[in-house]
Amino acid sequence: MPRMLDVSDEVRAEIGDEEADRLLAGENAPGSYDCTSCRTPGDSAHERTSTVLFIGDETAVLAFAHSTCLPSQVVQVTEEQLQGAVRSISGDAAPDPARVVPEQAVLGVTSGLVLIAGELHPALVVEPTAPIARPGATGLGDDFLPLLIEQGFMPLTELSEAPPVQHGWSVLLAMGQLHAVLQPSANGGQPVAWWQAHQPLQVTEGWRAAANKHQQVLMFAAPVGSIGRQPREDLLRDALDKAAAAGKLVGAALPLAGT
Numbered sequence: 001m002p003r004m005l006d007v008s009d010e011v012r013a014e015i016g017d018e019e020a021d022r023l024l025a026g027e028n029a030p031g032s033y034d035c036t037s038c039r040t041p042g043d044s045a046h047e048r049t050s051t052v053l054f055i056g057d058e059t060a061v062l063a064f065a066h067s068t069c070l071p072s073q074v075v076q077v078t079e080e081q082l083q084g085a086v087r088s089i090s091g092d093a094a095p096d097p098a099r100v101v102p103e104q105a106v107l108g109v110t111s112g113l114v115l116i117a118g119e120l121h122p123a124l125v126v127e128p129t130a131p132i133a134r135p136g137a138t139g140l141g142d143d144f145l146p147l148l149i150e151q152g153f154m155p156l157t158e159l160s161e162a163p164p165v166q167h168g169w170s171v172l173l174a175m176g177q178l179h180a181v182l183q184p185s186a187n188g189g190q191p192v193a194w195w196q197a198h199q200p201l202q203v204t205e206g207w208r209a210a211a212n213k214h215q216q217v218l219m220f221a222a223p224v225g226s227i228g229r230q231p232r233e234d235l236l237r238d239a240l241d242k243a244a245a246a247g248k249l250v251g252a253a254l255p256l257a258g259t
Helices: 009-015 017-025 079-085 144-150 205-214 233-245
Strands: 032-034 041-043 049-055 060-066 073-076 107-116 119-128 170-174 177-183 192-202 216-221 250-258
Touching (some): 009 017, 009 049, 009 073, 041 060, 107 177, 107 205, 119 177, 119 205, 144 250, 170 205, 170 216, 205 250
Parallel strands (some): 119 216, 170 250
Antiparallel strands (some): 032 041, 107 119, 170 177
């Protein structure tokens, strides 16, 4: 059965025309998969799906993602990252490379309105899909929050007041859509993207109005597994409160760039 697959030119160049055509025809592509970006189930028979090729020094692994999460692309990783991170979805002793997904950390970003001290604030909640290691680290620890604290983000034990402004950082809105979170560049030049949407994210009219009113956005960050993908803002707030009480939340107010 043909699949709704996107195979970019760079992926096709790596896997060859024959393999790409077999994927598109549904011969090698799984019907269902776990998105390599957001980790939720996908179905290449019914929704647009990107082929993402992770290439190590000796090994290549083909993974799948919702097209709304990631474009089809080739991602270079170290062989150690690839070998150490792949896991078998099927549980087979010798997994099919088309059915394994590397634990390549991706920053999941959720927008929502958060009520603090009787006022609604626009917020972004950032949670990685896997532990974030410090560059050069060899252990399996999660340094996501320590790295942000070193950048000036504040540990939060409760959401009773808005966190302080993080100068030099900003949230980029353009044409009413969320494009990026910007941080200062190391050499003092133009700000660089700390996180950038693969395609602009829609935000609600209420969120955009609150952002324009405050001219800033609250950014909260938590380690993998702390918040999850909450379908409603009240559930998101509950998850934030629990993460804060557990000492797993940092935050800052980021000035608004754009409109």
